[in-house]
Amino acid sequence: MNSPLDSSVLFTVGPVPISTSVATVWAIMVILSIVAVVVRRGLALVPSTTQALFELVVDAVDSQIRATMRVDPAPYRAFIGSLFVFILVCNWSALVPGMEPPTANLATDAALALLVFVAVIWFGVRAGGVRDFLATFASPSPVMIPLNFIESLTRTFSLLVRLFGNVMSGVYVIGIVLSLAGLLVPIPLMALELLTGAVQAYIFAVLAMVFIAGAIERDKT
Amino acid sequence: MNFDWWTLAIQTVNVLVLVWLLQRFFWRPIAAMIEKRRADAASLLAEAAAKREQATAALADAERERNELVQRQDLAVAAAQAAAENARTAILATARQEAEAAVAAARVAIDKERVAVESEWAERAGALALQISQQLVSRLDGASIQGAFLNGVLDQIGKLPESTRQAVAAQHATLELISAVPIELAEQPRYGELIARAFGQPGAIITYRADAELIAGLELHGAHLIISNSWRADLARIHFNLADANQP
Structure with missing residues (x-):
């Protein structure tokens, strides 16, 4: 078993290596x-x-x-909904024999977390402008500016680690159990992985909504 | 640890592309369809509400028209009833007048018939009385009856005014004594003497004649007087009184 931090390269396009997770994402797309x-x-x-x-x-x-953001859902529906559906399908792709879910790859989860980080900035600036968005870092006190800035990075990192850890661990647990007893025994774990995948997709989407709502909250008030 | 930055970049682009694709082909069309259905439902509800209001207004109009029709009907019925009442009153009045006229005519006819019948019965009664009287007189003694009737004639002469008796005596008129049965010749001088003495004219000329229609009694006829003391005269008087009493 390879390290979970490594990704297998299927082929290269010039200097660009195309990993298995990228190919899987393309198929899912x-x-x-x-x-x-x-x-x-x-x-x-x-x-x-x-x-x-x-x-x-x-x-x-x-x-x-x-319910979460207390706003009209139209501007955020495509981003939040697509994140949820994409992560859910990626997580459940682990049930396909021989397929490794893209979310078990650190780079894919990092890409998702990066998109949430950028989306928070994008929706925050679009809602209230750069000044108001930056003012959210001074809430509730300018003293909190460093901590809020660090929090915006760490919460993005927590998104990455949470999704990667849960999915990767599930994949590896199922792989270990399969290597020990391949018939019928992994089925309960696979069912649990289905639940875990749905929960992780829901948590990722809800956290993204919370972060974006925090960025546009000043504009709302 | 070897982090694959190329994979990070490619997956970032992939997710962005997927977000765009799903936004274009999934989220936006379905949301638009939901919104369109909601708008259509709202439009239908608004249209239904408008039509309900129209129906309510139409119902109110219909109700008002129905009330007007009912009022017109009531008025027409009242007018018809009034006309019928007037016609009934007029017909009843005419019928009453005609009935009263008919009753009056019938009463007149009945009275006439009754008078005619009573007259006829009076005639019959008179004839019957005459017949009965004749039969009764025929069974009486003629001489004594004649004497009684002579006394009655003499009383009536005595009740005449003095001027009347003197006028008869002065004219030396001839008097005619009519009897129901012939006066015997032996009795005629005595009858003449008594009558002449009653007039104060002893030599008066008296003729005698018999008339069975007198039934019984005597009648003395002069130039200007008639003294009746006969049953025929009595029956005629009774008949006259009866006829006069039956007059309406």
């Missing part, structure tokens, strides 16, 4: 895009069962954004 296009083509005012299911997902995301 293609599948999600195809599903999205099919759903979009089949949209009707009177919904089918499938459309009703996807509308339920959209409505649940909107409700969660509205």
Whole structure:
């Protein structure tokens, strides 16, 4: 078993190495895009069962954004919802035999955490401008500016570590159990991994909403 | 530890692209569809509310028109009832007048018929009385009856005014004594003497004649007087009184 911090390279494009997780993400992107296009083509005012299911997902995301951020969900729906769906599908891809979930790769989780970090800045500046966004670091007191700045970095790092640790550990636990008893024994752990993957996706999305809400809170007040 | 910065960069771009793709093909269309359905539902609800208001207004109009129709109907019924009452009153008045006229005419006819019947019965009663009287007189003694009737004639002469008796005596008029049965010749001088003495004219000329229609009694006829003391005269008087009493 390789180190969880290492990533296997499938091929290289010039100086750029294409790792397994990147290829897996591309496959997931293609599948999600195809599903999205099919759903979009089949949209009707009177919904089918499938459309009703996807509308339920959209409505649940909107409700969660509205409950967590207390804002109109439209500007944040695509980012938060896509993060949730992407992480959920990546986590559940571990159930496909021979496939390693991209979220078990540190670089992928770092990319997601980096996007959240940038999104916090982006939505904060867009909501209240640079001045107001920077003013959020002085809340509740200018004395807190260093701590708030460090917190913005550490919470991003915590996002990365939390997702990576949970998914990677699950993958490795299942791999170890498989090496010891390959038949039927890993099934409960795989079921637990399904739950863990959904919970981690939900936690990542909710934390992203909380961070963004903290950035736009000054503008709201 | 070997962190793959290329993978970090590529995955960052991948996620951004996925976010864009899902936003374009998933989140935005479905949210737009939800919003469109919500707007359509709101529009339908608003339209339904408007139509309900229209229906309510139409119902109110219908109710008002119905009330107006009911009022018109009541007025028409009242007018018809009044006209019918007037017509009934007029018909009843006409019928009452006609009935009263008919009753009056019937009463007049009945009275006429009753008078005619009573007259007829009076005639019949008179005839019957005459017949009965004739049968009764035929069974009486003629001489004594004649004497009684002669006394009655003499009393009536005595009740005449003195001027009337003197006028008869002065004219030396001829008097006619009519009897129901012929006066015997032996009795005629005595009858003449008594009558002449009653007038104060002893030599008066008296003629005698018999008339069965007198039934019984005597009648003395002069130029200007008639003294009746006969049953025929009595029956005629009774008949006259009865006819006069039956007059309406």
